[in-house]
Structure formats: C-alpha cells, structure tokens
Amino acid sequence: MIVEDCMIQYLISQAHKLMAVVLTSCLFFPLLFDLSALENIPEKPPVKIPYKITGTYPHSPGSFTQGFVYEDGFLYEGTGQYGSSSLRKIKLETGEILKEVKLPRDIFGEGITIYEDRIIQLTWFSQVGFVYDKKSFRHLDTFRYPVPIEGWGITTNGKHLIISDGSNRLYFLDPESFEVKNRLDVHDQLGPVLKINELEYVKGAIYANVWQSHEIIKINMDSGKVMGVIDLGKIVPKQFKGHNDYVLNGIAYDSEKKRFFVTGKMWPFVFELALLVSE
Ligand SMILES: [Ca+2]
Numbered sequence: 001m002i003v004e005d006c007m008i009q010y011l012i013s014q015a016h017k018l019m020a021v022v023l024t025s026c027l028f029f030p031l032l033f034d035l036s037a038l039e040n041i042p043e044k045p046p047v048k049i050p051y052k053i054t055g056t057y058p059h060s061p062g063s064f065t066q067g068f069v070y071e072d073g074f075l076y077e078g079t080g081q082y083g084s085s086s087l088r089k090i091k092l093e094t095g096e097i098l099k100e101v102k103l104p105r106d107i108f109g110e111g112i113t114i115y116e117d118r119i120i121q122l123t124w125f126s127q128v129g130f131v132y133d134k135k136s137f138r139h140l141d142t143f144r145y146p147v148p149i150e151g152w153g154i155t156t157n158g159k160h161l162i163i164s165d166g167s168n169r170l171y172f173l174d175p176e177s178f179e180v181k182n183r184l185d186v187h188d189q190l191g192p193v194l195k196i197n198e199l200e201y202v203k204g205a206i207y208a209n210v211w212q213s214h215e216i217i218k219i220n221m222d223s224g225k226v227m228g229v230i231d232l233g234k235i236v237p238k239q240f241k242g243h244n245d246y247v248l249n250g251i252a253y254d255s256e257k258k259r260f261f262v263t264g265k266m267w268p269f270v271f272e273l274a275l276l277v278s279e
Contacts, residue, residue, distance in 0.1 A: 040185065041187045043189065051273045053272065054259060057271075060090075064081045066153075067112030076089055078109050086109065087112060108125060111198055129143050152166045152198075155199035155201045164199055166194075168187065188226040199251070216262070
C-alpha cells in the first residue's frame with residue numbers, strides 16, 4: 001500500500017514537472033525566437049574601409065544607373081526611369097555605348113547581373129525580370145518574381161541570383177527556376193539596414209549601395225552583419241551633393257585586376273577604386 005502511494009505521488013510530481021516544462025516553453029519560446037534574431041545584430045559599428053581612386057572614366061550623364069557589372073573589359077549597365085530604361089554594353093575607357101536594348105515605356109528597369117552566358121535584368125514594379133543572351137542582347141525569356149516584391153538590385157555568387165527589394169532583406173534565387181532558396185536579413189549595430197539597392201558579390205561578401213546614401217556597405221553572406229563601410233562622400237559630384245535622386249548607385253568588380261568601378265545616377269564619371277585592405 002505504501003509502495004502504491006509512493007508511486008502515485010511520484011507520477012503526480014512527474015506530471016507537474018511536465019506541465020511546468022510545457023508552460024515554460026510556451027511562455028519563453030517567442031522570447032527565445034526574438035533573441036536568436038538579435039544574434040545577427042553586430043555589437044560594434046562596421047569598420048571604415050580605406051580606398052584610393054585609381055582611375056576616372058566618362059559616363060553618359062543621361063544614365064539613370066540601376067545595375068552595373070564589369071566583364072572582360074566592358075561595363076554592362078541597366079538604366080531606369082519610365083521611357084528611358086535600357087540595357088547597355090559600354091566601352092570602359094570612352095563610355096561609348098556599344099550595344100543597347102531599350103525597354104518598353106511602361107517598364108522601369110532596375111538591377112542587372114551576368115549569370116553564365118545570360119544577362120538578367122530586374123524591373124521595379126512590374127513583378128518580372130528579363131533574360132538576355134549576353135553576346136547578342138537577344139531577349140530569351142521573361143520570368144515572374146517568386147514573391148511579390150519590388151525589384152531593386154541583383155548580383156550572383158555563381159550559385160544563386162541575389163536580389164534586393166528596398167528593404168533589409170536579400171533573396172537568393174535558383175538561377176534556372178527562379179525559386180527562392182534562401183533569405184538573408186541585413187543588420188548593422190543599430191538594427192536593420194533598409195533601402196539596400198545595387199549589389200556586387202565579391203569573394204564571399206556582398207557589397208551594396210544603400211539608397212540615398214554615399215556609402216557602400218560590405219555584408220557578411222552567412223550572418224547578414226554589415227562588416228565594413230566605404231564612404232564615397234568625396235566623389236559625389238558637386239551638383240548632386242544632398243540630392244535625393246541623382247545618388248551613388250552602381251558597383252562593378254574586375255576580379256582579374258581586383259578593382260571596383262562605381263558611379264551614380266546621371267553622374268558624368270565612373271570611378272575606379274582600389275580598396276586598401278584585402279576584399
Ligand atoms: Ca553590380
């Protein structure tokens with residue numbers, strides 16, 4: 001009898017413990033979830049990345065730059081604005097437009113990237129992207145965005161297309177099916193970094209323009225933490241200082257000579273930069 005009483009008391013105490021665990025989990029699970037998100041907020045501000053200007057090239061002052069890529073001696077540019085959006089191939093040294101596709105007047109062009117033998121161009125509000133043959137600029141395909149987002153910037157790490165939408169979120173898309181494979185939220189020490197615009201993947205990191213800012217941020221691909229900042233305030237053309245439309249936008253990278261090319265919307269120049277740290 002005593003043994004049975006003990007067993008009953010033991011079972012009751014275990015049931016109480018189980019209830020306590022369940023209640024504790026229910027109460028604290030949301031808190032734990034939030035804490036894991038906070039882990040991606042860096043404790044310290046990003047380091048300033050030193051650089052020097054190593055070249056200046058002409059840039060068509062009518063180019064409302066939305067996408068910028070360098071490959072094999074040429075710049076490729078996607079421009080925006082209704083009625084003047086385009087895809088261009090440009091001679092670096094002279095700024096001469098060697099090849100151009102003009103988009104329909106009701107389409108606002110956005111970022112571009114080169115994936116294998118194709119150029120992919122986003123649109124701002126149209127919910128679609130365009131695929132072109134890199135050599136001929138022939139239109140090959142139109143794809144629908146897999147999520148209802150605005151199209152802003154695009155780059156590739158060779159495995160995924162990486163897209164910004166004006167928030168602090170980056171989407172990683174399969175380059176064939178255009179399905180979302182991953183998401184990455186970008187934070188600095190103050191919290192989410194919004195308005196992430198033109199992108200460039202370089203050696204395991206993503207460099208990004210932040211809309212209406214003269215800074216380029218360097219983002220850790222695994223954590224989304226901002227690791228460094230390139231302050232380009234001194235190259236903003238005098239006539240555009242403090243301007244909200246004609247802002248720094250456009251990052252291209254020459255992996256062979258390890259040089260960056262940057263420009264802005266309607267800027268008359270493309271600047272060549274060398275970072276004074278390893279990328
Ligand atoms: Ca770019």
